[in-house]
Amino acid sequence: xxxxxxxxxxxxxxxxxxxxxxxxxxxxxxxxxxxxxxxxxxxxxxxxxxxxxxxxxxxxxxxxxxxxxxxxxxxxxxxxxxxxxxxxxxxxxxxxxxxxxxxxxxxxxxxxxxxxxxxxxxxxxxxxxxxxxxxxxxxxxxxxxxxxxxxxxxxxxxxxxxxxxxxxxxxxxxxxxxxxxxxxxxxxxxxxxxxxxxxxxxxxxxxxxxxxxxxxxxxxxxxxxxxxxxxxxxxxxxxxxxxxxxxxxxxxxxxxxxxxxxxxxxxxxxxxxxxxxxxxxxxxxxxxxxxxxxxxxxxxxxxxxxxxxxxxxxxxxxxxxxxxxxxxxx
Amino acid sequence: xxxxxxxxxxxxxxxxxxxxxxxxxxxxxxxxxxxxxxxxxxxxxxxxxxxxxxxxxxxxxxxxxxxxxxxxxxxxxxxxxxxxxxxxxxxxxxxxxxxxxxxxxxxxxxxxxxxxxxxxxxxxxxxxxxxxxxxxxxxxxxxxxxxxxxxxxxxxxxxxxxxxxxxxxxxxxxxxxxxxxxxxxxxxxxxxxxxxxxxxxxxxxxxxxxxxxxxxxxxxxxxxxxxxxxxxxxxxxxxxxxxxxxxxxxxxxxxxxxxxxxxxxxxxxxxxxxxxxxxxxxxxxxxxxxxxxxxxxxxxxxxxxxxxxxxxxxxxxxxxxxxxxxxxxx
Numbered sequence: 022x023x024x025x026x027x028x029x030x031x032x033x034x035x036x037x038x039x040x041x042x043x044x045x046x047x048x049x050x051x052x053x054x055x056x057x058x059x060x061x062x063x064x065x066x067x068x069x070x071x072x073x074x075x076x077x078x079x080x081x082x083x084x085x086x087x088x089x090x091x092x093x094x095x096x097x098x099x100x101x102x103x104x105x106x107x108x109x110x111x112x113x114x115x116x117x118x119x120x121x122x123x124x125x126x127x128x129x130x131x132x133x134x135x136x137x138x139x140x141x142x143x144x145x146x147x148x149x150x151x152x153x154x155x156x157x158x159x160x161x162x163x164x165x166x167x168x169x170x171x172x173x174x175x176x177x178x179x180x181x182x183x184x185x186x187x188x189x190x191x192x193x194x195x196x197x198x199x200x201x202x203x204x205x206x207x208x209x210x211x212x213x214x215x216x217x218x219x220x221x222x223x224x225x226x227x228x229x230x231x232x233x234x235x236x237x238x239x240x241x242x243x244x245x246x247x248x249x250x251x252x253x254x255x256x257x258x259x260x261x262x263x264x265x266x267x268x269x270x271x272x273x274x275x276x277x278x279x280x281x282x283x284x285x286x287x288x289x290x291x292x293x294x295x296x297x298x299x300x301x302x303x304x305x306x307x308x309x310x311x312x313x314x315x316x317x318x319x320x321x322x323x324x325x326x327x328x329x330x331x332x333x334x335x336x337x338x339x340x341x342x343x344x345x346x347x348x349x350x351x
Numbered sequence: 352x353x354x355x356x357x358x359x360x361x362x363x364x365x366x367x368x369x370x371x372x373x374x375x376x377x378x379x380x381x382x383x384x385x386x387x388x389x390x391x392x393x394x395x396x397x398x399x400x401x402x403x404x405x406x407x408x409x410x411x412x413x414x415x416x417x418x419x420x421x422x423x424x425x426x427x428x429x430x431x432x433x434x435x436x437x438x439x440x441x442x443x444x445x446x447x448x449x450x451x452x453x454x455x456x457x458x459x460x461x462x463x464x465x466x467x468x469x470x471x472x473x474x475x476x477x478x479x480x481x482x483x484x485x486x487x488x489x490x491x492x493x494x495x496x497x498x499x500x501x502x503x504x505x506x507x508x509x510x511x512x513x514x515x516x517x518x519x520x521x522x523x524x525x526x527x528x529x530x531x532x533x534x535x536x537x538x539x540x541x542x543x544x545x546x547x548x549x550x551x552x553x554x555x556x557x558x559x560x561x562x563x564x565x566x567x568x569x570x571x572x573x574x575x576x577x578x579x580x581x582x583x584x585x586x587x588x589x590x591x592x593x594x595x596x597x598x599x600x601x602x603x604x605x606x607x608x609x610x611x612x613x614x615x616x617x618x619x620x621x622x623x624x625x626x627x628x629x630x631x632x633x634x635x636x637x638x639x640x641x642x643x644x645x646x647x648x649x650x651x652x653x654x655x656x657x658x659x660x661x662x663x664x665x666x667x668x669x670x671x672x673x674x675x676x677x678x679x680x681x
Contacts, residue, residue, distance in 0.1 A: 032391055032607075061362055099607060101429045101470035104540070128535070135537045136466040140431035140607035152504060152603060174482060174679040195603060205458070207465045208538015210434070214603045273482060273525060273544045277362075277429060277470035349504040 022067075022074040023221040024186065026056050028094040028144060033057060038073045039088050039221050043338050046088040049073055056097050056222070060279040063169045063185055067224075090220035090338045095142040096188055097167070097279060103139035103216065104270055105163070105192055105283035106132055110260040112288035112301055119304035132261045132269040135209050137192070139281065143217035145340045149193055150347035151214060151320075157197030158318040158344055160245075162297030162326045163190040164237045164255050165283040166263050167222060171276040180267035181235055187228070189219035189241070189337045190283050191326055196300050196317060219326075220338030227336065235262035237328070239336070241287050243297050244325040245318070250302075251295025253287045255328070297326075320346050352397075352404040353551040354516065356386050358424040358474060363387060368403045369418050369551050373668050376418040379403055386427050386552070390609040393499045393515055397554075420550035420668045425472035426518055427497070427609060433469035433546065434600055435493070435522055435613035436462055440590040442618035442631055449634035462591045462599040465539050467522070469611065473547035475670045479523055480677035481544060481650075487527030488648040488674055490575075492627030492656045493520040494567045494585050495613040496593050497552060501606040510597035511565055517558065519549035519571070519667045520613050521656055526630050526647060549656075550668030557666065565592035567658070569666070571617050573627050574655040575648070580632075581625025583617045585658070627656075650676050 023041060026034040027048065033055040037046040052069045053059035059066045076082045107113055110128055117124040143149065151158050167186040175183065198212040225232040231239045238256025242249070261269070263282065270276055287297045296302045303313035318324070327339040353371060356364040357378065363385040367376040382399045383389035389396045406412045437443055440458055447454040473479065481488050497516040505513065528542040555562040561569045568586025572579070591599070593612065600606055617627045626632045633643035648654070657669040 099431045101431060102468065107537070125534075131535070133535050133537050134540050136468070136540060138432065138466070138604050139469075140610060141605045150503070156603070172679075173480065173677055198603070203536055204455075205461070205463050206533055206538075207437070207463050208536075210464050210466060210600065211602050215605070270540065273486070273528070273541050274468050275471045275545070280470060347503055349502075 022071050022224045023227065024056065024059070024070070024096060025088070025221045026094045026096050026098055028092055032099065034094045034098050038070055038077055040077055041227070043088055043221065043335060045077065045085045047073065047077055047082055047085045057279050060167065060169060060185065063278065091146040093146070093220045094144040095218035096186070096222035097281065098142055100139040100142065100279050100281050101277055102280040103137040104134050104280070105137050105285060106134045106261060106266045107285035108132065108259050108261040108266060109285055109288040111258050111290055112286050115288070115301060115304045119307045129260060132266055134266070134270060137213055137216055141215050143215045143342070145217065145220040145338060147217065147342060148345045149214070149217065149342050150345055151195070152347045154319055155197060156195035159194045159196050159299045160243070160297070160318070160324045160326070161192035161194055161286040162241045162243045163192055163283045163285060163287060164241070165190045165281050168267065168276055168280045168282065169278045171267055171271050171280065173271050173273065173275050175267060175271045177264040177268040180264040183267060184225060184235070184263060186222040187225060187237060188222045189326055189328060189340055191217040191324060191340050191342065192283060192286070193217065194298070217340050217342055219340050223336060231256070231330065235264040239328050239330065240294070241297055242327045242329065243295070246323055249295070251297050253289045253294045253297050255284065255287050258289050259284065318344050320344055352401050352554045353557065354386065354389070354400070354426060355418070355551045356424045356426050356428055358422055362429065364424045364428050368400055368407055370407055371557070373418055373551065373665060375407065375415045377403065377407055377412055377415045387609050390497065390499060390515065393608065421476040423476070423550045424474040425548035426516070426552035427611065428472055430469040430472065430609050430611050431607055432610040433467040434464050434610070435467050435615060436464045436591060436596045437615035438462065438589050438591040438596060439615055439618040441588050441620055442616050445618070445631060445634045449637045459590060462596055464596070464600060467543055467546055471545050473545045473672070475547065475550040475668060477547065477672060478675045479544070479547065479672050480675055481525070482677045484649055485527065486525035489524045489526050489629045490573070490627070490648070490654045490656070491522035491524055491616040492571050492573045493522055493613045493615060493617060494571070495520045495611050498597065498606055498610045498612065499608045501597055501601050501610065503601050503603065503605050505597060505601045507594040507598040510594040513597060514555060514565070514593060516552040517555060517567060518552045519656055519658060519670055521547040521654060521670050521672065522613060522616070523547065524628070547670050547672055549670050553666060561586070561660065565594040569658050569660065570624070571627055572657045572659065573625070576653055579625070581627050583619045583624045583627050585614065585617050588619050589614065648674050650674055
């Protein structure tokens, strides 16, 4: 089942059920008005949404209309919890190596997460407003899951059943603001502007065999200004699967329905796959040539992130955005 | 005006208007069903709530009932954004001094913030479930503001008008989990279990002259197991006022309606005021005696946090909680 959120004058938009081919959609106010409302009561709501999805797929549903990603907000336009892992430890190791620092061995067994801004999430085709190009504008291509209520103390094996939906993420980052802020010791805040999400969120069964061991075992395809930048395999080199990440985030707290949990930038040891962020390519260039050669993004640049199934069909639709200068007062 | 949220079977509870003496309350479903709904449309909703508050104060309102803090959820039982400052730099300086580290001079001019879990907030009298006493259970007494929509690029002077409500906070912390996690470089996550808030949130005018320069110029009174622990002045030694903190958090993003922004642990140079967290007292003991003498909290311990006006009347009601062992499966 594929779900989306139509942008409306309401802050939370309107929940849509979307066909597998991403061509048709229908609103379901009689079941749930918004994505958060559906997640708040998922056990009761999910079977009813699936019934609509089945009828929509068979062309039996009245009131269906053309699905237009440009009219979509993020599946959750605002969320109560957005926590992002750094599950591809290869990436973390590279970051350290590029600045000549040793990575602690515990990083292979103890996940790293940070909490992102969740009150203002970007739709798949929204412009990305940034105040200043000099901040070092970068993408981070990721997969994320959405959970139902996950109680404190949930184990990795229990965690799997709490994963209700999957999405793609562009975790926009401002690289030149990171060193100064991390040096303060409290983690990220200013270097993380609003995050963007794919046009639809899908139930794990949509991935078929590619939903494997709590990972999405497919390549994430990243284009910058129409040129292929990377297609790292999300199912390869993910040191901590989503089950382990959920165990980590519920050690001392509950995670409530609608929690968005990201994988962190997808990153493979196989360098021929390319990268899902510019910073990683720059680090590889640093290590290879002694200097970074690829620039961070400029105003007007476009970034497209997508994931295809084995038959080449888009699973989530594309995140396809343009970076723009933030105009104060808007 | 004082507002609260009655716990109901709904996740967001029910918005109440409360009398200034915290004795009577009334639900206002005809105006706004929940605190978030009120904040989403504050410009339209606030005058209508004030009209109810005025009539309630005069005893003219039908349907009022006794206000019972024990039946209250946090004013926002779940929020889209909870960001906590560390505005009392005296406290930060002490932390560093106790571990023999120099504090960078920039800490006096560049605010430190971290983002807390906002999907699962505790009511004023809720038990505080912690998995293990050895985590180093500590309180952090703070003041917080709630904002309306604050656009990216808001300046300190513009920020004042975005502050709609004030609350007290106990930002529960697990001290023994902090060093290991901060060493990982991404800030806090596991050391910050669910945060607790006062029975009511109040509009700044309730503080009268004590709402001064975007600070709450009154002592925060902290008791542990009935014994006075500290009464630091929230208006003294606050290096960054709430206006400056709002400027900081909107440098690269919008803060949406219902953003909760905390002051960080209140801390004065005048040591006779005591502390608003155990960690600070332990650091002072460390510096004075060469060892910390006060223990962190144990299961069964109670913490009470309150703020009184010049006439000794409770402004926000008391946060009054007991620490309990988390029972898995609950």
